[in-house]
Amino acid sequence: MRRFLSDLVIVFSLFLTAAPVYAGEQKNVLILFSDNQNWNDCGCYGNPVVKTPHIDRLAREGTRYQNAFATTASCGPSRGVFYTGLHVHANGQYGHPHGDHNFRLKPKVETVFALLDQNRYRTGMIGKYHLYPEDTTIDFQPRVSSYQVKAMADLATEFLNQKSEKPFFLVMGYHDPHPTSRTRPEWGVKVKESGISLTTYDPREIPVPSYLPDRPDVREGLAGYYQQISYLDAGIGRVLDALKASGQAENTLVIFTSDHGSSEPGAMANHYDPGVRIPFIVRDPKRAESEQGVVSDAMVSLLDITPTILDWTNTKGPKYKLHGRSILPTVGKKQLPGWDEVCLSHVFHEVTMYYPMRTLRTRDYKLIWNLEWRSKYPLPIDTLSRSTWKETLRLQEPTLGQRTVQKFLFRDEVELYDLKQDPDEVINLA
Numbered sequence: 001m002r003r004f005l006s007d008l009v010i011v012f013s014l015f016l017t018a019a020p021v022y023a024g025e026q027k028n029v030l031i032l033f034s035d036n037q038n039w040n041d042c043g044c045y046g047n048p049v050v051k052t053p054h055i056d057r058l059a060r061e062g063t064r065y066q067n068a069f070a071t072t073a074s075c076g077p078s079r080g081v082f083y084t085g086l087h088v089h090a091n092g093q094y095g096h097p098h099g100d101h102n103f104r105l106k107p108k109v110e111t112v113f114a115l116l117d118q119n120r121y122r123t124g125m126i127g128k129y130h131l132y133p134e135d136t137t138i139d140f141q142p143r144v145s146s147y148q149v150k151a152m153a154d155l156a157t158e159f160l161n162q163k164s165e166k167p168f169f170l171v172m173g174y175h176d177p178h179p180t181s182r183t184r185p186e187w188g189v190k191v192k193e194s195g196i197s198l199t200t201y202d203p204r205e206i207p208v209p210s211y212l213p214d215r216p217d218v219r220e221g222l223a224g225y226y227q228q229i230s231y232l233d234a235g236i237g238r239v240l241d242a243l244k245a246s247g248q249a250e251n252t253l254v255i256f257t258s259d260h261g262s263s264e265p266g267a268m269a270n271h272y273d274p275g276v277r278i279p280f281i282v283r284d285p286k287r288a289e290s291e292q293g294v295v296s297d298a299m300v301s302l303l304d305i306t307p308t309i310l311d312w313t314n315t316k317g318p319k320y321k322l323h324g325r326s327i328l329p330t331v332g333k334k335q336l337p338g339w340d341e342v343c344l345s346h347v348f349h350e351v352t353m354y355y356p357m358r359t360l361r362t363r364d365y366k367l368i369w370n371l372e373w374r375s376k377y378p379l380p381i382d383t384l385s386r387s388t389w390k391e392t393l394r395l396q397e398p399t400l401g402q403r404t405v406q407k408f409l410f411r412d413e414v415e416l417y418d419l420k421q422d423p424d425e426v427i428n429l430a
Contacts, residue, residue, distance in 0.1 A: 026167040027313050028252040030243060031305075032236050033082070033171060034229075035075065035128065035146075035178040036268070037258035038209075039068065039277040041229055049207060050226045051199050054237030058256055059281050060293045063331045067299040067363060068280030069342045073260040073268050074380070075178075076103065076130045077347040078302060082259070083111045083131060085306030085322035088347050095348030097132030103348065104132040110318045112306045113137050113169070119315040122166040124159045126152050127173035146175035149235025150195040157242040167251075167313070172239055177228035179221075179263050179382065199230035210424050211266045211274050211401040217387040225262065253312050254283040255305065263382035265389045265400055266408065269349045271359040271368050272425050276344055278302075284331050291332025298330040298339035299363065353378035366417045366425065373413040402426045 039045060042052045044059035070078045072088060080086075080093030084105070088094050092106035105111070113123050117137035125138045127146035140159050144151050152172060159170055203219035206226065212218050236256070243249045258278045261267040267274035280300060284291075303324030310317050311326035330336050344359035355378055356371040383389055392400055400408055402424040416430040 026248070026251045028167050028248055029169045029309050029312060030239070030252050030254045031169075031171040032239065032254065032256040033128075033173050034232055034256075034258040034279075035173075035175050036260065036262050037177055037229065037232075037279060038261045038267070038274060039258075039279050041177075041226070041262075042279050044281075045279060047207075049201065049205060051230050052233040054233050054240060055256060055279075055281070058236075058240070058254065058283055062254070062281050062283030062287075062292065063294045063296050063333075065280040065282075065296050065298060065300055067297065067342075068257065068278050069276045069299070069301045069344065069361065070258070070260040070278050071276075071301050071303055071342070071344050072347045073270055073275035074347050074349040075128075075259050076101075077349075078259040079128075079130050080105060082302045082305050083113065084109055085112070085303055085317075085324045087303070087323050087343075087345050089345065090323065093131060095351065097130065101348065101351050102132075111135050111137070112309055115306075115310060115315055115317065116169045116313060119313065120166055121313065121315075122162075122164050122168045124156075124168065124170040125173065126155050126159070126171070128175050129173055140170075146173055149174065149176070149231060150238065153235055153238035153242060156239045157246075160242055160246040160248065168248075169309070169313070172236075174232050174235065176232040176235075177225050177262075179225070179386065196231060196234045198227060199234075201226045209274065209401075211272070211403070212264055212388060213392065213397065213399070213401060215391065217391050221264075221387055250285045252285060253309075254281075255308075256281045257302070257305075259302075263380070263386060265379065265383050265386070265392070266403065268382055269346075269353070269355075269380045271344050271346065271357050271366075273366075273419075273423075282308075282327065282331050284328070287332045294332050294334055296330055296333060297335045297363070298327065298333075299342050299361075300327050300330070300339065301342045301344075349380040353380060364418065364420050366415075366419055367430075368415040370411050370413055370415070373411055377409050377411060 041047050042055050044056040071081050072078055076096040077088045077093050080091050084091040091109045093103055095101045095103040113135045114137045123138050124140035142155050201223040203223040206219050206222045208214045257280045261275045266272055304327045307322050307324045307326045311328050341362045346357040348354045358369045360367045403426050414430040415428050417425045
């Protein structure tokens with residue numbers, strides 16, 4: 001009898017050790033995920049024109065990363081990296097899941113949703129998911145246009161106010177500022193349906209980044225892009241307000257980032273910085289005031305988000321090793337040794353445009369290996385449909401920003417850039 005009681009105590013102790021954390025110890029996660037947004041197109045990243053007061057507030061209360069990267073500049077594959085912590089060659093999501101592309105995660109790959117479900121988390125996905133197969137472990141995934149930020153915020157409020165003893169994991173998958181086929185002034189936003197006032201921009205006042213030509217059509221496109229970013233920011237503000245009103249903000253890790261850079265030529269489906277460098281802000285409510293409003297020099301990527309979430313929530317990872325690592329040690333710190341490089345890989349953006357690349361980036365240098373360098377670079381449909389590219393061809397302009405069109409389409413096998421001396425990545429040292 002005594003041995004039985006002793007064994008019972010041991011078993012009960014193990015049960016307590018393995019039990020997930022609830023009630024007063026809840027550790028929630030909120031992800032705010034934009035689409036096609038360059039790293040410096042927020043006020044807090046130094047953009048002098050675009051208005052993003054809610055994203056800026058998040059930066060003041062958290063840690064803003066100066067060197068954050070998507071490992072690939074394509075929507076579906078980038079999300080595969082985000083939700084699995086694995087490069088595309090390991091998770092199987094080489095390209096888009098929709099239409100004729102038909103790429104999908106490998107059968108035994110577990111998403112962060114599935115892992116948190118095993119830890120008895122309440123999971124929600126509102127807006128753009130863009131992976132296949134659909135994740136059956138997601139508890140709350142209502143149908144909604146990911147361009148309608150107010151409707152998304154209303155659903156987030158519903159999710160946050162649900163009575164539950166379980167902690168939560170919620171992803172807001174916005175479609176903005178992904179370009180649309182619409183033109184200004186609405187730029188893809190149905191104003192009457194959205195319920196949010198638009199912030200508009202004068203194309204003449206838009207700063208044109210150096211990788212693009214300074215033309216009226218480019219300025220017009222950038223003005224619409226900025227309008228979408230401000231619209232996105234308004235939606236983010238509503239979600240952050242709902243989180244605070246729910247009384248759960250002090251137990252919730254908030255991460256804001258983007259899947260990759262813009263769809264302009266030289267950005268989407270490229271490893272040049274306009275394609276892969278992204279905004280990345282983490283608000284840890286447990287940090288002291290001295291660790292808020294910090295700008296971190298750590299080099300991080302979307303590979304690191306799943307490991308970070310698992311770390312924050314004390315959730316067991318999959319049986320296989322993840323390619324990323326938790327960034328929690330870097331939060332609230334300006335510098336930390338050992339965070340000095342990121343690795344990038346390329347994908348099928350569409351089934352007909354595979355152009356494999358492997359890239360190593362440090363703070364000062366970037367090394368790109370183009371495996372199919374003898375082939376002409378195939379542009380993604382998003383870039384082909386933009387006025388920037390169409391007008392460049394129509395006008396027979398020899399350059400695209402600082403880079404020649406010839407060099408853009410026909411690349412060297414190896415590209416090496418000194419990013420301090422050559423931030424536009426046009427002088428190949430290889």
